[in-house]
Amino acid sequence: MSAKTLLAEYSSWLHSASTLGEIAPCTDKELIDRLRQIILEEPDLHNSLRNDAFSLIDRGLQNKADLLSALKDIADAFQTLEQASLHLYCTPWRKELHTIRTFSGHYVHVLGAALPQDALFMAFKKLGYEPQENGTCLAIRVQPSPQTLLGSALGFLAAQLECRILADIVLCSGPALVSGTDLIRERRSWRGEASCMERLKRLTVEAKAAPSAKSPATLDIYESGCEDSNGEAPLYRAEFCDVCHKPGDQHVNGCCKIRTEHLVEIKRPGSLQPGEGRGHTLGPQVDYAMHDCVFLEKSLRHRCAECRAFHSLSCPVVGRCKGLGHRVTRLTTSEKLEAVVEEQGKKHQLHFCLQPGHLPHYRCGNCRQLHYINCEGLLECRRQGHNANMIMLEKDQRLWLQRSLMDMSVLCKDSSK
Incomplete structure (x- = not known):
């Protein structure tokens, strides 16, 4: 079913509900169930609805340990955004709706508790709101067309249902072992709940196989006080390879065969042409992000497997990651080159x-x-x-x-x- 057809059904429901004097988020069970089933099998529908659902949800799940609770909060936020869209659509003459105070209780406790500020501003921008007064309020300068507002309302409903789908997947996959980033990536790559759950379960099994930061095999790295040749305490070194999941001592000359086969020629950053870079790096580092410390210190030293982030030499976040038992490793020269080439391809x-x-x-x-x-x-x-x-x-x-x-x-x- 196309987004255009769904919008027509949503419009039909709204006009039926509005005759009863109600302006509230959709409660039509038949429409909701149909929309959920379509999204479940075709997550790309979010692109057709232009609701930025995965991007917004991903931002809301960052640094959240309790994914189920976070997803519930994000779903509530999307429901509030759907209602805001419907109010503008049904009562465009109400001037009090054209300004939103970002320090109000409802904004802070419902919206701000679920999504970061830039994500909220991006969502409200779909309704014509722009930040004013240094971000203390949002105001509409030019109200979007009724069709745009209706489409935004449907998009927020779809995003809300996506949160429910992700919550169901987390319940079956293990909320303590799946990160928000992994959850979003696998959901976008796999069709249906069953395949996504199966994939995430395999990831959690692999995560359990990796040693913890305080396991006997690595206890001496943290507590023996020994130092490496550079005078620094060695970081945690994983017993199993992140790529092939075999013990590191089974590698030939310390190199993973799978990793070597997937890495193609890496050009030095200075020789890249505009638009080059992304095609020269395959393998496990392409979905890692550069932490701000890297650009502030102009150094690249550490990699955190759980946060999927690169850090500089003296970034304080690395210490917190180690304290949480994250797998923090030191980058080799070739890994730095690989990361830099990938970042060059993403550079603004x-x-x-x-x-x-x-x-x-x-x-x-x-x-x-x-x-x-x-x-x-x-x-x-x-x-x-x-x-x-x-x-x-x-x-x-x-x-x-x-x-x-x-x-x-x-x-x-x-x-x-």
């Missing part, structure tokens, strides 16, 4: 609207460009349904600018010298 470029001395106010995740405020190119991105986010804080604006201008090859230098 400066749009021509950014003149010298300007800081970027928006970033487009599809075009990989940074924009100045009121850029016409950004408006075109939004018309095409791109994921264009506001960069709220000045320190973050400076960091994104620094990232775009940085010579990535400096990250490969030996940061211990």
